[in-house]
Amino acid sequence: MTDQSLGPALVEEATKKxxxxxxxxxxxxxxxxxxxxxxxxHLVGDGPGEQPLPGLVDGGTAEVTVRSKDKGGRLVAWTAAVRELSPGTEEWDAAVAELKGKRLNAPDGEAVPERWARECRVVRLDPRSSTTDLPDGSLAAVPLPTAANTRRPIPAGLPKLLFRKKKR
Structure with a gap:
């Protein structure tokens, strides 16, 4: 657990970066x-071509874990109050202006705010507790069974191709 006086600043800086x-x-x-x-x-999603936001219910809570941008390790975890923003409000417009600037490869370019208002949800995660204990372990989920990750024997000729000596 981090020092409580540094918690809000740590949450803000880590999440910003x-x-x-x-x-x-x-x-x-x-x-x-x-x-x-x-x-x-602020997050946008649950619409065609946007990220899914399952389990984020208006008025609920969420656990947020922030990773390091350079190393990818967990920096800080915090509890958030989930609030869905209504299209057309001042708060929604300000959040969407920021989100639009960070949205990569939007199919509709400048018309993205109108599409988000019609088809998506914009969610605000307000920090409730400044920091929580970081979870132990990797938290990696077991992959679902699929033929795509089933190992098969390597072809008989592959070792000859890989380990043959080049002629000079």
């Missing part, structure tokens, strides 16, 4: 891109 946070609402944690604006993390 990280382009990706791990958020766990009522389901498993998910990696989500966000923007830090006006003292909170």
């Amino acid at each position: 990280s382009g990706l946070v791990w958020v766990r609402g009522t389901g498993p944690a998910r990696a989500l891109w966000h923007v830090w604006h006006d003292g909170a993390a």
Whole structure:
């Protein structure tokens, strides 16, 4: 646990600098891109072509884990109050202006705010507790069974191709 006087500053600085946070609402944690604006993390999703936001319910809570941008390790974890912003409000417009600037490869370019207002949710994660204890272990989920990750024997000719000596 970190010093409580440094907690809010640590949460803000770490979250601002990280382009990706791990958020766990009522389901498993998910990696989500966000923007830090006006003292909170803002997310957009749950629409066509946008990130899913499962388990983030208006009025609920979420656990946010912030990773280091350069090393990828966990820096800080904090509890957030989840609040969905309503399209057309001043707060929604300000958050969407920040999110639009960070959204990469938007298919509709300048029209993205209108699409978000029609088809997506903009969620604000307000820090409730400045820091919580970092979780132990890797937190990696076991991959779902699929034929894509099943190992098969290597072809008989592959070692000859890999280990043959080059002629001079």
